[in-house]
Amino acid sequence: MSARRLTKRVVDDAQPLERRYTVFDTDIRGFGLRVFPSGEKSWIYEYRSAEGGRRAAKKRVTLGSTKKLTADQARSEAERLRARVNLGDDPQRSKARERVALTVAELAKAFMDDHVRAKRKTATVSSYEGTIERYILPALGAKKAKDISRTDVARIHVGLRATPALANRTLAILGSMFSFAFRHGLTETDIAPSRGIPKFRELHRERFLSTSELEQLGNAIRQAETVGIPWPNAEHRSKHHSEARSVTHIGEHVAAALRLLVFTGARLREILHLKWENVDLERGLLLLPDSKTGRKTIVLGAPAIEVLGGLTRVGSYVIAGDGAGRPDERPRSDLKRPWSLVTRHAGLPGLRIHDLRHSFASFGVAAGMSLPVLGKLLGHSQPQTTARYAHLDADPLRRSANAVNAMMNKAIGREEPSPTPSRG
Known part of the structure; x- marks a missing residue:
């Protein structure tokens, strides 16, 4: 077909033939109208990439259907592509790259499978998964990783400003994810979109139980394990509720877990994931094959040994969890509900389980224990970690x-x- 200046009239006049044909524009070389036997019509742009010169094969980019793009809109797009070609770009290659570019959701999956799960501890994997699924994917999951801007990341960070530690951790995970992408050739730049975003100031909260508060906690654990603790709304309970159902109990394994956290200063996961095979009651030791700081030995005091010695053994985990005793048994995941029940009844709102570890250190310093010895009891790998308790002495x-x-x-x-x- 002879070349013509492509306008709406040309589009309307172009009739389908038995074979597909193209009408090229007289003003922009390579800009054309393609007409199919079905009657469909679309705009195209043909060019030779700068790398091959005149001998290079022609490449074609489809701009869109005439139903979606007017002649003027298609012309503007063809002009833009011609300018890119003149500057050495290859629009078809860029478009192909765009189609196969990873989304953030796909990048996150590769990051978790090939980096985090392969190199990090179980607790870290769980933390990363939770942060990615709750805060990163809902905001960025469907977007192309290469298109994520600092503004996108800053919006997530600012949205979590009420929880500074979580906001900063999310920022760090995003930075690690994009560094992983560059190292593995999944993105073309080593500048992560999280770079340059200032972190929020975190207020480190440390609470140390007094002797009287520790006594209150102990009494609450004992009551919850034996006679039970009244429901928060027990006074408003329905007449259909029996007296027996107006109180809540905690089992012996939950009570044991809380007492072991008090007596050992151990981390929550170290107690919940503890197996009987790692308990040496004769020597008074917990031989942990893996903890936050690697292999670790916890030296038990007499009260901790008494707790373990009187505990019913159900399955392989000391603190019986889901499916205890079955081949597919798993450790208990948390103590949130019983901890909330006990601390509320003890009059200690806001007390965290990790505060028991701080309190263990506080009592150790008050008893004249040296910081190096305290560090060994707590399993610190760095002296400076224990030094945070020096002010208590x-x-x-x-x-x-x-x-x-x-x-x-x-x-x-x-x-x-x-x-x-x-x-x-």
Whole structure:
């Protein structure tokens, strides 16, 4: 067909033939109207890539149907592609790359399968999975990974500002994911879209139980295990509820888990994933094959040994979980509900399970335990981790303050007061 300046009239006049044909534009070389025997019509742009010169085979890019693009819109798109070709770009190759480019959901799956699950511990895998599924995929999952901008990431980060630690962890996971993508050739740039976004300031919260608070907690655990704790709304219970159902109990294994957390200063997963094969009651040791810091030995005190010695053995896990005793048994996943029940009844709202670990350290320092020994009991791999508890050891400073005060008090002629008792 002879070339013509492509307009709406040309489109309307082009009739289908037995074979497909193309009418090219007189103004833009390669811009054409393709007419199919079915009557369908579409806009195309043909070109030779700059790499092959005149000998290169022609390539074709379909711009779209005449039902979706007007002649003027198709012309503008053809002009844009011609400019790209003149600058050395290959639109067809770029379009093919666009079609096969990974989405964020696909990148996340490769990241989890080939990096996180292969190289990280179970707790880390679980943490990454939860963050990706709850916060990253809903916002970015369907988008192409290569198209994710800093603005996209910043929007997620700012959206989690009420929980600074979670916001910063999400930012770090995204950074790690895109670094993985570049190392494995899944993206073309090593600049992660999370780079340059300032983290939120995190307020590290540490709570240490006093002796009286620890006593309250112990009493609540004991009551929950024996007579039970009243439901929060027991006074409003329906007449259809029996007296027996107005209280909640915790089983012996849950009670044992809470007591072991108190007596050992261990991490939650170290207790919930503990197997009987790793318990040496004769020597008073827990021989953990894997923990947050690798292999670890927990030295048990007499109360912890007593708890373990009196516990019913059901299955391979010390704290019986789902399907205990069955081939497919799994460790208990958490203690959220019983912990909420016990702390509410003990009058300790907001107390976290991890605060028991801080409290163990607090009592250890108050008893005169050195930081290196405390670090070994807690399983710290770095001395600086234990050093965070150094400020709790106030006794040496208090003795020095009392000595200085005594001399100054004597100098001004006042009666010397009794020394302030130290915690112990």
